[in-house]
Amino acid sequence: MENGGEAAAAKWRFGAANPALHAASSQSLRSIVTRLYDTLDHTDPRPVAPLGHGDPSAFACFRAAPAAVDALAAAALSGKHNSYARAAGVEEARSAVAAHLSRELPYEITAGDVVMTAGCNHAIEVMMAVLAAPGANVLLPRPGYPMYESRAALCGLEFRHFDLLPDKSWEVDLDGVEALADDNTVAMVIVNPNNPCGCVYSYDHLAKIAETARKLGILVISDEVYDHCAFGSKPFVPMGVFGGTAPVVTMGGISKRWMVPGWRLGWIAATDPNGILRDKKIIESVIGYRAISVDPVTFVQGALPEIIANTDKAFFENAMDVMREAAEICYQKIKDIECITCPHKPEGSMFVMVKLDLSCLDGIHNDVDFCTKLAREESVVICPGSGLGMKNWLRITFAVDPPLLKDGLERVKSFCKRHGKTKEVN
Template identity: 85%
Template sequence: MHDRHGRTHTESKYSLARSAPHLALMENGGEAAKWRFGAANPALEAAGRHNIRSLVHDLYDCLDRTDSRSVVPLGHGDPSVFACFRTAAAAEEAVVATALSGKHNNYARAAGVEEARSAVAEYLSRDLPYEVTADDVVITAGCNHAIEVMMAVLAAPGANVLLPRPGFPMYESRAALCGLEFRHFDLLPDKGWEVDLHGVEAVADESTVAMVIVNPNNPCGCVYSYDHLAKIAETARKLGILVISDEVYDHCVFGSKPFVPMGVFGAIAPVVTMGGISKRWMVPGWRLGWIAATDPNGILRDKKIIESAIGYRAISVDPATFIQGALPQIIANTEQTFFENAMNVLREAAEICYQKLKEIECVTCPHKPEGSMFVMVKLDLSCLDGIHDDVDFCSKVASEESVLICPGSGLGMKDWLRITFAVDPPLLEDGLERVKSFCKRHGKPRR
């Protein structure tokens, strides 16, 4: 049958449902559905409370779109947007050649492409007194994915993990999401942000399974000495826990201290080293990282930590296979001059940052950055009028000066600020001048 518009009865019903779905339900004698989805996931909500990415990006909403000045991004560490930090030509050529080869369009094993695992093992072994093998390595979709994998692997019922404060909040997010309890130990600003080892022992108990260190450090910009790392290993051995060493900033050092991998002390306590190419090669968008057992005694393999990591990888995301396939050439073909030039720019930027911060009366920088791309500074609210806390400060700086800074609250340090100096030096200097002007404008009158 056709209606007066020439449509069949079925076509007329579909038209009715599109234009007035409630009428269609009534025609069919149905009732409005009672939808059962939409309840909050408490674990996801808990994880979201430690989401620094959202915190920083919320500041973009504070920007004055009528401000003709360039936005100065001092809130997150992505130097790749600046020409002075462009990655090595050899790295780009390796990726292009691998993509064009057609040899890595397939799925990879959960542990990763074998050639990539071997390349990482060889890369790490350069700085260690023993050899890491491909079987010790799991390839991940960036270092954030490595964090996800390790927090899930350690999340046995009742277990807890010790995290640094200030620290990288992805650890808290991932621990919360998988139901792993986390406890904090402090980094000491008056001692170059070293680990408070007495604090580590104080918060640990029989259910503690691991402690996390970040070296070179995000967010503090410190680089741990050989002696301090040895003490961390001895503390871990005393407690019977493993050390997760986040070394995504490996060799990103420009001060007096050399980079020493935690795996050097793997014979004292088992070490899981996490790293990637995102920072040293300035390619965070390539999403290629790794987990490695730097543990010459084989304790991690006996405890099936690497096996469990591979098992988790099998049910999570995969890093792009052509980036994995290019990794051996990326590592082998990048000339040392690229790294030297990148560190020279970072050294210059860190110096600009440190000197400009000394000119701003309402902030204090307790330790000159020596590595990574960040520095932590203390905000003195007593010098400012109408600024309530670090989040308020950052929101108003974004609005009035088009400068984005990460509030310390997102890192467990209320009324502190995390500033990245991995910015084109002239823009960095301009941004910090704007912060200085903001503080003068909002400063309390001197008596």
């Protein structure tokens, strides 16, 4: 007890907050959604409608492909993948990714162009750190995935926002990109298919993005973790198709297309036939950063060649059929909710951005207030748009079992009616 008293009275020097870490973590989507879950009324007998985050794996209709599960189990049981991997990743996994991406490119990439990561979030961390030279800045989309801002802020990389245009199918405001860029701009980020907007960029629009990047002398970071998650009129086109116009870093992973976000496996690939990224030592820097950061699990890497080779085409088709149905349900249900407007029908990813009209509501102050009260009163979790750079908008996830999605959106409708302003009668 005596020693304990002395310890309690000592002047300990640790415990000061890191302001950058606090700011970054408090604005992460995970933190925002967690705070909403904390407001739920646990006496409500209804199931929670989780329309706030993109993890479809909890639902049987989006279960992982049996071939992927079998490949993972075989890799773990083989005993061949219990050792550390090299910083760039398991060679067979890198080769499999290179072959997988090359099928849709007008040139071939090799294992030397690929670095494995612990999911696409890790790829974001790596790229923001690699680009964080003194004075550099990177251009990020608004609305966008806030992990980019968080990771850039933590490593001292300035970021600037260009707009995605809701009245033009959420295309990039390329004039805005040019206006933002200066001599210290090193890269721009696109997400295609898009989280949070649900759009899919056309071949022509991607070509214009590449031309803009070439004109500015910057690289394009193309976040394609939702690659081929397209169910509208536009097919998915990889940005790497235009790697000959401007250098492209493609980031992807198995979490969304294979419905296994918890397996945490992604990649960074130089889709750059002119070798500019290698000449500028970008890939060398990526591998250097990977050497001092977390490693993706070796047996998941070991399973990757079989996962890619053996997953039946029907698995992807069935998943997109369910996603298409869910997107249609979401779009049609939103039409019946007076205070919410959807500017563009979702045609890709797992999300849609909708506009909240506060003038129709009584006692709702902003999008965060809306989502907080909705969670507490209706057990429906929706992500407020302010966490994505769009105040008084909402991001709705429709990668949910269709009956629960319908029920959840009916609850949103009931909530809006209950909080709607009383219309004056003449």
